Amino acid sequence: MSATLWQLFSSFCKIGALTFGGGMAMLPMLEKEVVERHGWASEDELLDFYALGQCTPGIIAVNTATFVGYKQRKDIGGIIATLGVVFPSFVIILLLATVLNAFEGNVYLLKAFSGIRIAVCALILKSVISMARKSVTDIASIFAIIIAIAVNLVLGVSTAFVVLGAIVAGVIYHLVMNRIRMKKEKGSV
Amino acid sequence: MIYLQLFWEFFKTGLLSIGGGLVTLPFLFSMSESHPEWFTAAQLGNMVAVSESTPGPIGINMATYAGFNAGGIIGSIVATGALVLPSIVIILIIARAYEKYRTSVLVQDSFHIIRPVSTGMIFCALFTLASITLFDQMHIQLIPSALFVVFFILCMSFKKVHPVVWIALGAVSGMALL
Numbered sequence: 104m105s106a107t108l109w110q111l112f113s114s115f116c117k118i119g120a121l122t123f124g125g126g127m128a129m130l131p132m133l134e135k136e137v138v139e140r141h142g143w144a145s146e147d148e149l150l151d152f153y154a155l156g157q158c159t160p161g162i163i164a165v166n167t168a169t170f171v172g173y174k175q176r177k178d179i180g181g182i183i184a185t186l187g188v189v190f191p192s193f194v195i196i197l198l199l200a201t202v203l204n205a206f207e208g209n210v211y212l213l214k215a216f217s218g219i220r221i222a223v224c225a226l227i228l229k230s231v232i233s234m235a236r237k238s239v240t241d242i243a244s245i246f247a248i249i250i251a252i253a254v255n256l257v258l259g260v261s262t263a264f265v266v267l268g269a270i271v272a273g274v275i276y277h278l279v280m281n282r283i284r285m286k287k288e289k290g291s292v
Numbered sequence: 293m294i295y296l297q298l299f300w301e302f303f304k305t306g307l308l309s310i311g312g313g314l315v316t317l318p319f320l321f322s323m324s325e326s327h328p329e330w331f332t333a334a335q336l337g338n339m340v341a342v343s344e345s346t347p348g349p350i351g352i353n354m355a356t357y358a359g360f361n362a363g364g365i366i367g368s369i370v371a372t373g374a375l376v377l378p379s380i381v382i383i384l385i386i387a388r389a390y391e392k393y394r395t396s397v398l399v400q401d402s403f404h405i406i407r408p409v410s411t412g413m414i415f416c417a418l419f420t421l422a423s424i425t426l427f428d429q430m431h432i433q434l435i436p437s438a439l440f441v442v443f444f445i446l447c448m449s450f451k452k453v454h455p456v457v458w459i460a461l462g463a464v465s466g467m468a469l470l
Contacts, residue, residue, distance in 0.1 A: 120347050129349075155394055158403050159386060160310050161379025164349040169383040170390075181384050185376060192348025193372055196356040197365065199342060204361075211467055218466015220337040220425045221436050222458045225443035226344065227418045230314055231411060232448075238311075238407035247405045251412035255318075262318040262413050266308045269409035273402030280401050 106143055106175040108183045114141065115168050115187030122164065129164050143175055164188050243276060294363045295370045301327070302355050302374035309351065311410040316351040318413035320358065321420045330362040337421045344455040351375060435469055
């Protein structure tokens with residue numbers, strides 16, 4: 104039996120409301136709601152959706168919600184599940200933004216945020232290191248990251264163009280690798 | 293007009309942030325340069341902290357906040373909608389043939405290049421934030437830099453500790469030392 108739209112919305116609302124930090128933090132919540140509680144997808148399917156979410160544009164939480172919703176109720180299910188996962192953050196941030204803007208200029212809050220920004224720098228650096236460990240694995244990827252940083256920081260090319268360039272470079276890399284693979288195959292025959 | 297601009301900027305971000313996690317950050321930092329009236333780089337840094345301490349994906353939190361600053365509640369709806377629109381459309385297309393997509397050599401090869409580039413872009417965003425946090429007109433600031441080193445060592449040595457703990461410690465040390 105497939106899920107009702109309301110079930111999809113409320114379940115993904117819960118996942119959105121209880122996931123702190125996004126990304127990987129969402130997986131345990133997804134397993135509990137989607138696999139164990141409702142049986143909307145199997146464990147393997149969920150991991151597939153999740154991996155796919157990482158290699159498609161956009162936010163992983165949104166991508167995964169769209170996948171699960173689509174599997175249950177086609178296009179409309181995908182849209183409703185996505186609305187659900189987005190809804191809690193949206194409301195919480197709207198409330199917080201109103202409060203924060205009201206206290207703007209408060210000396211203690213300013214000092215607190217100066218300290219917070221320092222901690223945030225450290226946290227981002229930690230994320231960059233763990234991402235680099237996973238994504239920078241050979242000479243091609245070392246070149247890719249160095250060129251990307253240089254082009255952005257030194258030449259001032261915008262992030263959007265750097266990423267577009269990376270997509271083109273990725274396709275070229277694929278063509279080159281295909282050649283190499285074909286040569287290897289011929290050599291081994 | 294402002295809604296159109298918000299839509300375009302966040303649509304672009306949703307379409308090109310590939311890889312999840314903090315990949316929306318570099319786009320937001322370039323937005324703070326092209327549209328300083330929406331939010332500044334410092335506000336964005338604050339918002340990263342708020343996002344790490346509240347539930348939900350960081351990208352959504354950022355879009356809601358930036359949209360609200362730029363154009364009130366409607367602005368936040370437009371920005372958040374524009375951010376998720378490309379994902380929804382692309383996933384709904386891919387969902388129809390997901391086995392084929394997942395095992396495609398073209399996709400795997402391309403991501404071999406796109407992932408390190410996304411990582412590099414987050415590093416550049418960090419550079420922007422660090423330049424206003426740890427430096428003052430190209431002069432390194434002693435206390436913030438020392439705090440940064442302490443926080444970095446702490447969060448690398450205690451990886452299981454939730455980010456919200458470091459953010460709270462950051463707030464306390466900011467009030468005490470800065």
